[in-house]
Amino acid sequence: MLEIDRLEFRYPEQTTPWHFHFQVEAGECLAIQGPSGSGKSTLLSLIAGFLQPEAGRVLWQGQPIHKTKPWQRPITSVFQEHNLFEHLDVLTNIGLGIHPGVKLAAADQQRIDSALAKAGLDGFGNRMPGELSGGQRQRVALLRAILRQQPILLLDEPMTGLDMDTRQVLYAMLNDEKARGATLLLVSHDEEDRRTLADRHWNL
Numbered sequence: 001m002l003e004i005d006r007l008e009f010r011y012p013e014q015t016t017p018w019h020f021h022f023q024v025e026a027g028e029c030l031a032i033q034g035p036s037g038s039g040k041s042t043l044l045s046l047i048a049g050f051l052q053p054e055a056g057r058v059l060w061q062g063q064p065i066h067k068t069k070p071w072q073r074p075i076t077s078v079f080q081e082h083n084l085f086e087h088l089d090v091l092t093n094i095g096l097g098i099h100p101g102v103k104l105a106a107a108d109q110q111r112i113d114s115a116l117a118k119a120g121l122d123g124f125g126n127r128m129p130g131e132l133s134g135g136q137r138q139r140v141a142l143l144r145a146i147l148r149q150q151p152i153l154l155l156d157e158p159m160t161g162l163d164m165d166t167r168q169v170l171y172a173m174l175n176d177e178k179a180r181g182a183t184l185l186l187v188s189h190d191e192e193d194r195r196t197l198a199d200r201h202w203n204l
């Protein structure tokens with residue numbers, strides 16, 4: 001279980017801090033809802049470890065992780081800026097998430113090729129990120145996150161720029177992740193995303 005325990009945070013110019021408190025079970029997707037500017041992306045950044053809380057804790061399986069370095073947390077994030085490595089091709093971008101710094105095994109390479117094909121990116125493995133459209137970059141970022149198979153997936157507007165056919169494929173992949181026991185947190189203004197993926201909502 002992921003527990004957000006009385007987490008508090010404020011930006012320097014903010015007078016009253018935000019308070020976040022909820023739990024998400026393994027295999028569950030919680031949609032974080034609230035008006036624009038209410039702190040949804042900030043909350044995901046706190047859980048990912050890109051921001052430090054003023055008070056409170058983040059617990060995974062009962063263990064505090066809010067002081068752990070972002071890359072050591074059992075978490076993968078897909079944020080609006082996709083953070084692809086511009087000097088590495090698509091295959092390496094995705095592969096690094098699976099085995100950082102290690103040459104990909106044939107089985108992993110096959111897994112990536114098959115995921116790319118499913119998401120309509122057949123043969124894109126050797127392309128550089130600069131040669132992709134916005135929607136194609138978004139798909140690569142999502143596939144990279146999904147194939148990492150971390151216990152917790154943080155998704156901030158994950159389907160931006162994607163057509164409905166591609167979304168259906170990615171919804172199915174994300175629902176498979178839930179079935180495998182992954183915990184998902186979703187921030188999305190898109191009602192279809194929330195309807196298809198979320199089991200529960202938490203309002204800010």
Ligand SMILES: Nc1ncnc2c1ncn2[C@@H]1O[C@H](COP(=O)(O)OP(=O)(O)OP(=O)(O)O)[C@@H](O)[C@H]1O
Pocket residue numbers: 011012034035036037038039040041042043
């Ligand atoms: N680095 C920052 N420094 C100061 N204020 C910030 C910073 N990042 C975000 N904010 C402010 O914090 C508030 C919450 O931002 P956040 O992006 O978390 O909201 P959100 O709920 O995700 O909004 P949206 O639905 O529009 O994406 C906004 O008023 C924003 O201007």
